[in-house]
Amino acid sequence: MKPIEREEVQRAIDSFCERDVFLHLETTNGAYASHHDESFFSAGAYIRNAKVRYEHGKIVGDDPYRVGLKLEIGWVYAEGLNHFEIDEQGRLLLAGLDSTGKLAVALQISPQPFE
Amino acid sequence: MEQEKQVLVVFPHPDDEAFGVSGTIASYIERGTPVTYACLTLGEMGRNLGNPPFATRESLPKIRKKELQDAANALGITDLRMLGLRDKTVEFEDDDVLTKKITTLIHELTPSLIITFYPGYSVHPDHEATARAVVRAVEALPVKDKPKLQCVAFSNNCVAELGEPDIIHDITPVQDKKIAAMKAHRSQTEAMLADWAEKLEAEDPELLGWIQKERLWTYQWPEN
Numbered sequence: 001m002k003p004i005e006r007e008e009v010q011r012a013i014d015s016f017c018e019r020d021v022f023l024h025l026e027t028t029n030g031a032y033a034s035h036h037d038e039s040f041f042s043a044g045a046y047i048r049n050a051k052v053r054y055e056h057g058k059i060v061g062d063d064p065y066r067v068g069l070k071l072e073i074g075w076v077y078a079e080g081l082n083h084f085e086i087d088e089q090g091r092l093l094l095a096g097l098d099s100t101g102k103l104a105v106a107l108q109i110s111p112q113p114f115e
Numbered sequence: 116m117e118q119e120k121q122v123l124v125v126f127p128h129p130d131d132e133a134f135g136v137s138g139t140i141a142s143y144i145e146r147g148t149p150v151t152y153a154c155l156t157l158g159e160m161g162r163n164l165g166n167p168p169f170a171t172r173e174s175l176p177k178i179r180k181k182e183l184q185d186a187a188n189a190l191g192i193t194d195l196r197m198l199g200l201r202d203k204t205v206e207f208e209d210d211d212v213l214t215k216k217i218t219t220l221i222h223e224l225t226p227s228l229i230i231t232f233y234p235g236y237s238v239h240p241d242h243e244a245t246a247r248a249v250v251r252a253v254e255a256l257p258v259k260d261k262p263k264l265q266c267v268a269f270s271n272n273c274v275a276e277l278g279e280p281d282i283i284h285d286i287t288p289v290q291d292k293k294i295a296a297m298k299a300h301r302s303q304t305e306a307m308l309a310d311w312a313e314k315l316e317a318e319d320p321e322l323l324g325w326i327q328k329e330r331l332w333t334y335q336w337p338e339n
Binding site: 024028030031032035038083085091093095097100101102103104106114 | 160162164165168172174203238239240241271306
């Protein structure tokens, strides 16, 4: 993964528009957050292989970035994104890594289901 | 360390074995006791991808599988089972299905000792779910077939509630193998080991003590 190049990511988002795609969306502060700091309120969410079709999608912001996908009857978005890769299977992998490199958020779009 | 016929180690994530019990594992193997390591997931949801990142969410499982195999080799484990569950979902699996996976292993291997996490005192939901499944599987065995059950605990309240660990293994003779196993899990341990390098060089007593003394609690069955 490398730091987000906004125009390249926007082109990839556009390429998945108006077709069935599979989403991986995840936020996490780590399973040990409340262990290291008992006052910390740990929260996160995870969805893998949600099948969606979006009308349009947009990357906004200036490192870190936000990405929003407008569905026919809903929305998907993620914030805190700063790294990306278009992998060998043509999937758009977006991630938000904190200052130590730990993943805090991931939004991934694939034309075929994730394993 | 008592002589065992067969040891079964059950943890959910590659690297769970490395910190707490890899010296214990290597010690058993050195004395000729067969050790099977059943690892439930490939740590697919690990947050460490390298810094700068050399992994992605999607490549991480393949990388961690290789790291797990390398760590097993470093410790001399020849029977490594990867059970194919997914990281952070273990507690949501059907309890009976999960128990049966452990029961099947126990019937096949008839271990004299099982090592896993201590339910209620192991912090991560996957650790807890794994520990509960092992306890359910062992609980269902006839008394004469029950292996010893020794557990890793590290929640902030573990000593206050469980007392001091009743088993402490000094693994100094196999310390190099333990460090090699920790290093093998590069994607997860690289930054931590870099922090340690100076302390290891200076033979920092606190760090060496933590590495050399592996702490286990014998599982206390609830009184009927």
